Each structure stands twice: as C-alpha cells, then as structure tokens.
Amino acid sequence: MLSERICLRVKGxxxxxxxxxxxxxxxxxxxxxxxxxxxxxxxILMKPTEKPESHKRDDKVGFHWDVLRLGIIxxxxxxxxxxxxxGYARHAAYGFSSGYxxxxxxxxxxxxxxxxxxYLIEAVIEVAEFPDRRGVARLMGKYHNMFLRRARAGQCFYxxxxxxxxxxxxxxxxxxxxxxxxxxxxxxxxxxxxxxxFDFDPVWKHWGDDEGAPRPTDWTDPADARKVASDEKYxxxxxxxxxxxxxxxxxWITVATLVDGDKRVQEVHD
Numbered sequence: 001m002l003s004e005r006i007c008l009r010v011k012g013x014x015x016x017x018x019x020x021x022x023x024x025x026x027x028x029x030x031x032x033x034x035x036x037x038x039x040x041x042x043x044i045l046m047k048p049t050e051k052p053e054s055h056k057r058d059d060k061v062g063f064h065w066d067v068l069r070l071g072i073i074x075x076x077x078x079x080x081x082x083x084x085x086x087g088y089a090r091h092a093a094y095g096f097s098s099g100y101x102x103x104x105x106x107x108x109x110x111x112x113x114x115x116x117x118x119y120l121i122e123a124v125i126e127v128a129e130f131p132d133r134r135g136v137a138r139l140m141g142k143y144h145n146m147f148l149r150r151a152r153a154g155q156c157f158y159x160x161x162x163x164x165x166x167x168x169x170x171x172x173x174x175x176x177x178x179x180x181x182x183x184x185x186x187x188x189x190x191x192x193x194x195x196x197x198f199d200f201d202p203v204w205k206h207w208g209d210d211e212g213a214p215r216p217t218d219w220t221d222p223a224d225a226r227k228v229a230s231d232e233k234y235x236x237x238x239x240x241x242x243x244x245x246x247x248x249x250x251x252w253i254t255v256a257t258l259v260d261g262d263k264r265v266q267e268v269h270d
Contacts, residue, residue: 001136002258002265003125003144005068007178008151010040011118012169015076015162016111020195026083026111028163031075031246034067034255035197036163037121040172041065043160045147049128050204061135063127063143066265070246070253071120071183079115084108117162120181124258126265148174183251191246196255196267198238206236245270 017029017036042065049062084106125147127140150156151174160169175181207216221234246253256265 001127001140002066003127003140005178006041006123006125006144006147007175007181008041008044008121008123008172009073009118009175009181010121010160010162010169010172011074012162012167012171014113014115014167015117015164016113016167017163017194025109026113026164028078028113029191029194030078030114031072031191031194031248031253032070032117032119032121032162033195033197034070034244035195037067037070037119037123038065038197040121040160040162040169041067041123041147043158044150044156045143046157047143050200050207061128061139063125063140065123066126067121067123067255068258068265069120069122069255071122071181072187072248072251072253073118073120073184074116075184075187075189076114076117078112081111081113082108083111113167114162120175120183122178122181124265185250187248187251189248191248191253193243194246196241196244199241200238202236203238241267242269244268 015028015032016026017033019027019029047062049064051062086106125140125143127136127143160172161167162169206219206221207213219236221236244255254268256267259266
C-alpha cells in the first residue's frame with residue numbers, strides 16, 4: 001500500500017554523487033541519483049522492513065521509500081578540488097602524539113564535485129501487505145503523518161547529505177501540497193545513465209527471516225554456480241538495479257510511475 005505523494009526541497013553548497021567507474025577518484029554524476037534521494041528521506045524517517053535485530057526478524061511491518069520523480073531547481077556546475085584523504089577510519093586513543101606517522105597515511109586525490117545545487121524529491125511510502133488490510137492502512141497513515149510532522153519541525157535522525165557525507169544539505173523543507181512543487185522548467189537536458197539503487201534481497205535472504213536468527217558469520221554462497229574453483233566462493237552482496245536514463249523534461253526526471261490505481265510502483269526503464 002502506498003501513501004500520498006511527498007515532496008521535499010533540498011539544497012546545498014556542494015554535492016558529490018560518486019560515479020563507481022572512476023574507482024578511488026571522486027567524480028560526481030551531473031545530477032542527484034535516486035539512491036541519494038532515498039538517503040535524504042531516510043535521514044528524516046526510516047523504518048526498514050528487514051530489521052537487523054535477531055529478536056525482531058519475524059516482524060516485517062516496516063516501510064521503504066519509492067522515489068517517483070527528481071526535480072532540478074539548480075543543477076549547479078562541476079568544480080575540481082584537491083583533497084587529502086586519510087587511509088584509516090580514526091586515530092588511536094593517543095591521537096597524534098602516539099608516534100604514528102600520519103603523513104604516510106595521507107593520499108591526495110582529485111575530486112570533481114557539484115557546486116550550488118537545489119533539488120526536489122517526490123516519493124511515496126510503501127508498506128508491505130499482510131493479512132489485516134486495515135492494519136496496513138493504519139500503519140501507512142501513521143508513517144505518512146510521522147514524516148510530515150518531522151519534516152515540518154525540521155527533525156532528522158542525522159543531518160541529510162548530498163551524496164558523500166561531508167557534503168551536508170544546508171537547507172531542506174517540505175513542499176505542501178506536493179503538486180505545488182515547481183522545478184526549473186528551462187532544464188530539458190539528457191544527463192545520460194546514472195546509478196539507480198541497490199537490490200538488498202540477496203543479503204536478507206541469506207540472513208533468513210526466522211525469529212532469533214543470528215547474524216551470519218559467513219557471507220559466502222558455496223553453492224553458487226558462478227564460482228570457478230573449489231576454493232573460490234561467491235560473496236553475498238547487494239545487486240545494483242538497472243541504471244536510470246536521466247532525461248529532464250521541464251525540470252523533472254521520472255524515476256518510477258504509479259500503476260493499478262496507485263497501488264504499486266513501477267520503475268521506468270528504456
């Protein structure tokens with residue numbers, strides 16, 4: 001079951017939606033990706049259908065976000081920067097005074113990021129079906145109103161960011177009603193193929209949904225047919241979905257459409 005449309009306006013001085021084909025170099029897509037848009041919404045409210053806590057594995061009453069459209073108000077411009085990145089997650093307990101040679105762990109990397117961007121994110125909340133349909137409707141309304149209340153009050157679990165976590169969103173607000181959202185209609189560009197999102201089903205199926213199922217210690221699938229030798233195993237990991245051909249029509253990029261009387265979402269493919 002789907003909620004009513006929700007539209008969020010988000011802006012920031014910098015953004016970086018990293019292209020995976022450039023590996024260690026940080027090169028941004030020319031526009032926000034659906035996965036990054038979902039991350040902005042989840043920063044305000046999220047309740048995953050698949051819960052990592054073992055004692056809640058049988059409770060599947062959560063929701064996930066379906067991004068419908070991405071609106072471009074300011075598409076920004078690509079600017080190069082040179083940054084020093086550290087090769088470790090954090091310092092030791094003694095910080096810089098421990099005799100550790102920090103300079104050897106620094107790497108200079110060139111980044112190509114977006115400057116001065118502003119977007120509209122239009123999405124719906126989807127609650128999984130279960131036998132009590134009235135219960136589904138009640139939960140869907142509950143989550144929808146929770147998001148509206150938190151967005152109006154400026155509440156979030158963590159600061160929304162645009163792509164990379166260091167590029168925080170400087171401003172975001174709920175657009176009410178969603179039909180009043182207006183991007184820059186002069187933008188009619190073809191941004192090419194961009195990353196859509198990950199499919200996490202293989203990870204959760206490997207974990208299992210039994211109550212009390214512990215977190216797996218082995219994330220390999222020895223029975224997978226893709227292994228080429230007996231000592232090589234296929235690692236279970238999320239699978240990228242089919243890329244999105246991002247074509248802006250009067251400022252809107254369509255990611256998915258509602259079908260069957262707004263009961264389900266269908267991704268847009270070429």
